[in-house]
Structures are given as C-alpha cells and as structure tokens.
Amino acid sequence: MQSLSERTAGFTDSVIRRMTRVSMQYDAVNLSQGFPDFEPPKELLDRLAQVAYEDYHQYSITWGSQNFREALAAKQTYFMGRRIDPNTEIVTTCGSTEAMMAAMMTVTNPGDKVIIFSPFYENYGADTILSGAEPIYVPLVPPDFHFDANVLEDAFRQHPKAIILCNPSNPCGKVFTREELETIAALAEKYDTYVITDEVYEHIVFAPNKHTYFATLPGMWERTLSCSSLSKTYSVTGWRLGYIIAPPEIIDRAKKVHDFLTVGAAAPLQEAVVTGLKFGQDYYDDLQAKYTHKKDLFLKGLDDLKIAHTDPQGAYYVLLDIAEFGYESDLAFCEDLAHYVGVGAVPGSSFFREPVNNLIRLHFAKKDETLLDALNRLEGLRDKIKPKHR
Template sequence: MNFPIANRIADLRPSDIRLMTKECERLGGINLGQGLGDLQTPPLVRDGAINAILEGRNTYTPSEGVTPLRLAIAEKLKRDNGLDVDPEKEIIISSGTTGAFAATLTALLNPGDGVLILEPYYGYHLNTILLQGLEPQFLTLSPPEFTLAEAALNAAVRPNTRAMVLCTPANPSGKMFSDAELAIVERVAEQHNLLVISDEIYEYITYDDRRHVSPASVGRLGERTVSIMGFSKTFSITGWRLGYAVAKASLANAINLVNDLLYVCAPAPLQYGVAAGLQAPPEYFQNLRAEYQRKRDIICEGLNDAGLTPLVPQGAYYVLANISHLGFPDAKTAAISLLEQTGVACVPGGSFYQGGGGENLIRFCFAKDDATLREAVVRLRKFRS
C-alpha cells in the first residue's frame, strides 16, 4: 500500500552536503565537505557532563533549561556580547541551534509569512522555513565582500515579509556583518516592523582580530531580535545538540512553549557539561581563534597552490573557492571531478543559492586536525596538474 507523503515536504530535497559525504565515503576520501569538526572536546566540558551523569542528573529538566546553564549564559552574554539578559525569562535552551531556529519560526510566524534570507545561505535555514509553510525570500550578496547595501535590503522586503535571518559569522561565506551593516538592518527592520533572527553559532571563531558583533546589541535591534547561539562549534560537540535562543520575555515565552512540545528539554547531563565549559578562562577562546586561523591559512594556501581561488573568510570554519576560470559547467560537476581526481570532498556552491549564483563556487570545511588538513592540501595540489 502506498501512502501519500505530506505536502509540507514536497519541496524539500536531500542536501548536496550529504551527497558529497556519501561519495567521499564510497571513495575513501578526505571529507572537507560536511562540517564534521574533529577537534577534541575540552576536558572541562567532557568532565562536567560525566560528573553530571554520575551524580544522577539524568531526568527531565525544565523546558527552558537548567538554572546553572542559563545563569552561565547570562554572564557570558554580558561579558562577550554586550547583552543584559534575564536568565529566568529570556533564555531558552534547545536541541541545537537548528532546534532553537525551528521553535522560533513555529512560535513567532504564521504559514504564508515571508522570511528574507541572504544568499549564500545555510541550507537548514531554508529547509526549516519551507517545512513551516513560510515563504522564503532572497537577497543575494555578491562575493568576495558580500556587502549588505541598504537600498538592496529595502527593495527585497515584500508586503508579506515578516522576518529576516542573519548568520554572522556566516556559513558558508565566513562573512561577518559590520556595525554599519547592522545599523542598516536596524533601520530597515524598524521601517518594515520585521523580526530579526540572528544565528551566531560561530561567534568565537573569528579571524585577524575581528570583533564579533551581536545584532541584538546594536541600537534598538534587541527589541525585535531572537539571538540563536550554541556550543557545537565552540566546544567541538556537534553531536551533543545543544543551542539556545535569547529574546525579550514575551518572545522567549512563546518559543519555550514550542520548544517544550518539540523537544521536551535538552539532554540534562550535557547541559551541565557546557555550563562548566562557559567557565573556561579567556585563554581558551583566544586559543580557539588562533587554532582555527592557522587552519584557515593552511587551506587557503593549499587552494591557491591548486589553482582554486579562496574567498578568505572573516570567521566560521568554511572557505568558498572561486572556480569560474576552470571551465566546469556547474559547481556539482567541479566538486565531483575534484573528489575523483584528488580524493578530497567539497560542497558545490549551488547548495547555498536559489538563483544559480553559486555555480562558480565550491565550499571547503577546515575544522580538521592538522595532519588531515595538510594531507588534503597535498592532494588538492594534484588537481592543478
């Protein structure tokens, strides 16, 4: 018997990221496609979770998260993001940043509402918008700077646009939005009464002494912003699925209602682990930035040597490379050819665009141990010959 599938998933397609991972596994290659970071989890975080398990902290928690973690997040937000937040009413712990994003969309928007996303975008943002019955709307930012212009942003807003999504530092481009660009967002959002959803999962992975700026800290943006943050990248615990949303109390209350229905609560002992991690000294975060900057420089040098032109990222741990001069008909063909020739997997740029703007780009993830990254660079150099 054939049962019909739901209309809400009719427009969803498997990600090219998953496709390239499968092809890489089939060929026994090095996967620089999917963001599968393999750095070690800090002992402070690991032992915090283990101790919580041994202490029996294995039952349901409040849907908004355990108090020690929300208190630690509030301190972190004040110290690092310039945000003064009530830990009891304005912080919701969820199942990863993707979980916080889904709960936010469900709680604050209605089917048919327009959500503006910036190209190149993170694919899970788009697919979650589609799954919620929302209308994705796009504004393309041009490489290599991906500058946000006020006139273009204003022109992209339609009558049914109710929200816009920012990702800073951005996946896949590594773009970090400046104070001036965020001031543009503030003016346009206020003019059109838009909700701003800010994904800041890579906030501690920034380069060349750049300062991460949380949109909610700019002007009056905090009144209309849901800041979505997490621990996966900062503590190398992508499989733990822990993130959180920060918003004014009325918005946070609605998000928590949906968070409870979707996830009940985030994993109890893991919450205590990241609460311990947030007590790490400043040197931990400084060393994290320095380590990733070294890895960025390794991959960018290797791409240049291979005849691929890197768009050097300002943050996050991905790099886009320009392949327009290589003569491939599209990015997927280029990515497959690269994998077959060198055994190194990347992701075609079309995965991050709706309008075909990514066909001259491929994306690499450099969240790898140094030995793996250097071997990938050796292999990539063969692509030129």
C-alpha cells in the first residue's frame, strides 16, 4: 500500500473537541468547547419552525440565498460603516471554519508563507498546511498579549502571502487596538500581504474596548478577506452559517473554492436566521450586557477562589494559570480536572507555538447556574488535585 498524505501526517484530532468527550466521560461541567447551553433567540426558533413547512429544502444559490445575503449585507453595512454589495462581495459558507479554509485557498499557493499570531485557534495552522503553505508564528506576549512590532516586521520580511488576524482573539480574549491594527495595516501594505480576519466574536467586546473591522482601515479593503459566522452572535453554533466579505475580484474566486469544498450552506437555516440578521441595535447591546455579566460573575468566582487568570477584553474565554500545581503536561492536568474536580477545560499548549504548559482555557458562554456549578466544583480544586494524581 502507498503511504497516506504526508501533508496531514502530523495532524492530531482537535484537542478542543477531545476535551468535550473527556468532559462527557466524567460528567464534568464542559467549559472546554465554546458553545452555549442556553437557547438561541426565540424569534429564530419560531422562524425555524415555520421554515420547516416552507419550500427551502433543496439547494440554495451556491454562494448563499438571496434573502440571506441581502440581510447580511444590510447588517454588516451598518456595523462596518461601508456599503456591502450582497451580490458581489459576500460568499456564504458552512461556518467560519469553512470561511477561513476557503479564504486561505483563495489567496495562497503551495510554498507560500502565512503569519499566524500565537496563541491561535487550532484550525489556523491546519488550514495553512492543508493549503500547502508554511506558517510563521509571531508571539502575543502574556499577560496582556501585546506583540513586538519589530518581531512582526521580521516575519513580514519573509514575504508572506497572508496574515491571519483573529479579533477579538480566541483563546486569549485580546481586542486589538486601532493603533495595533494600523501597525499591521502598514506592514501589510509595505510587504503586499493579504489579511484574513476571523471576527466571529465581533459583538462580544467588553468596555472600554472597541472592535475595529480591519477592512475599514484606510487602504485595507482591497487586501482583506473578512471571515465571520453567526454561531456566537446568535448562539447557533450547530447551524454552521458563516461568510466571507471581500472585494468582488476576491469573492469571485472564493465562490469557486467554496463551491468545490461544500457546494452550499444549509438552505433552511439560511432562511431562518434572516430574522436575526434584521435585529436592531438593542439586540447587540443586550448581547454585550449578557456576556459582560457572565464574565463578571465567573471572574469574581475565580478571584474568590484565588485562582490566577487573565482578564479578557473580548470573546468569552479566560486562561487560568496552573503553575502552582507543578504539572509538566497541561493536557494531563485537564484530564485530572475533568476526572477529579468535574470541570472540562482545554490545555493551553494546544493554542501556543511556544512551549507554554501553565495555562488552560475555560469559557463562560453558559447559564449562570452552570457557571456557579463549575465554580462550586472548583472550590475543591486544591484538595482533589494533588501530587498523587500527577
């Protein structure tokens, strides 16, 4: 038998999804994989029930149904402050996961280089490798996760084809300041580099931080592929609805890549979510208030337990420092945490290119009672995780 793909030989299964399975095995509160345990907006559920009996069960237009693209274009025009053409500047994808893959395959050739900030969402490195490109990692330095502009320019001097920018960032919750984005923009222009953004947490930002759409910076529209999804904004991670917004010449190519990857996103769900895309500003204000409350509740609980942690500026993740427990493997710690304490987390090493083994990621996109349950379990952390369990 011939050997299998060398390109994928180094792949493991997703550590995030693996920790969900570990959480289920030990009946742990799953704060690993980032999905809510509360319902989507009732308006979406009501519309979904109606759509089940309407004529939306066959293929829609490959790059997204007309209704969906028009509603999305109107929403993003409002928030981005730039008119988005629903017919030439949007392609609908099967979640932001496919959006990122399609964007990568649209702009890169085998042998190209791609800059990725570390820590990073685990798919980015895999997307780069699957495209035949080579990742260049630039560290975001804890605890505030700043980057060194000189180190970043050293990466740009390798003439990358693209840079991936997750803002707000998973897993560290960093919201890039406008000044930081302008630094990245100047380098992207200087070295003629595409910018692929992952902005799925665009509406989950904690005051006084503000989210700036990279594509709206001067001169950046022409070289930016803005990827996002509806999963986090409307609490529908299982609906798998994402998109790319970019100039027409880029979208024209991305449509073709998307067509051969997945043909199209689920037609009934595209129709059902239009209701959410038409929500007013009040919905997004309430969403921010909801997650601010959850962040405050969870981080206060961690403070009360004297567990060292980061203070995210956006998204819904917090990194805990487990150095006091002396584990050489953060994966082993997370397995013990699920087994003996009953809380599911993700080892931070799965997000860092650097040898970081003292951080684990939890998320707070859960009902208050779920977060309180997790905090109650964490009260026994230092009693239940001892050297005998290492």
